[in-house]
Amino acid sequence: MKTVLICDDEPLIRMSLKAMLMDLGFEDVLECGDGKSAVEMAMASFPDMAVLDVAMPIMDGITAAKEIKKKLKIPIMLLTNCYDAQTAKRAAESGIAAFLTKPLREQDLIPAIEIALAHTEQVEDLKEKIEDLKETIENRKVIEKAKGTLMEKQRLSEADAYRAMQKLAMDKRKSLRQVADGILKGC
Template identity: 55%
Template sequence: MARTALISDTDPGVVLSLSNELYRVGFTEIEVCHDGINAVDKAFGCYPDLVILGLDIPGKNGLAAAVEIRSRLKIPVLLLAERCDAEIVKRAADNGIAAFLTKPLRTQDLAPAIALAVAHTEEVEVLRERIEDLKETIEDQKVIEKAKGKVMELNGLTEAAAYRLLQKTAMDRRKSLRKVADEVLGKGLY
């Protein structure tokens, strides 16, 4: 399976070292650019599996480019820096940046950083999906509870009886309980 990486840094030696190591660990295509604006454009054009950005690249610094890329692509992004302060690390962490690599680059650090970044990014995405599912479930429950209350009020039913009526209607109509609840609230079904 083809794996693509995007590298953006101004140091040709670093780009060459990163490229060689990425090929060694299984990447088959390496896209290269030397500024943040092109990095963002290339990322949105080639949808790489991994992005490595120099923190001090021109046009748009690496952190700004990384934040923009991460906002649309749920892929691991690593930053490469000679130094970084606590504020930059916090901003990077808050925006889903997977790891920092330091210059001078030690190629033996790259494979573990990539492995951790990929695992971390996948884990975060699974958690985000779960959160979205839970939000949807909570919203469904709120709507169902409102519909149940309306059915209780209109028909003089107990809570349990109103819920059973909603469930039976959903089964009879082969619709979800949420859709029946929406109908009750929107059309005054009962």
């Protein structure tokens, strides 16, 4: 089930947007009229994406988007009556997936949604790869340090120290990182 949160302080805009989104296959459309409610509703219902008006009472759309993005990794699109460079800059810095102007037309909404969903998925994949690479680098640093410790303490060549660590890992059914941590703790 695809769920979308729409937030605009103008009921007619919400009604029109809801109809467009349901035509596009969104089965559950959540609605509210201010940014604070948008944040609360997003945290309670975990929508697949959100469409927020920029200018709303209590909390503007960009601030609400920032709050939502702190907890949820969903694409957020902004709606505005008029474009200005400062608003666009704030939106870009907030990780907004798309910026749409009113009156909103369905032919503008379809590609914006497709691009927003694809872009969000790409960004999340890249973040995962970065985390994996950071972990790999950290593991290598620890393994190299442990290997150096073995070389020094047992007067082994680099290759022999590495083979000794590999053998220990296989014998104890542990990862090379776990063996390296053990060697370093035993120092």
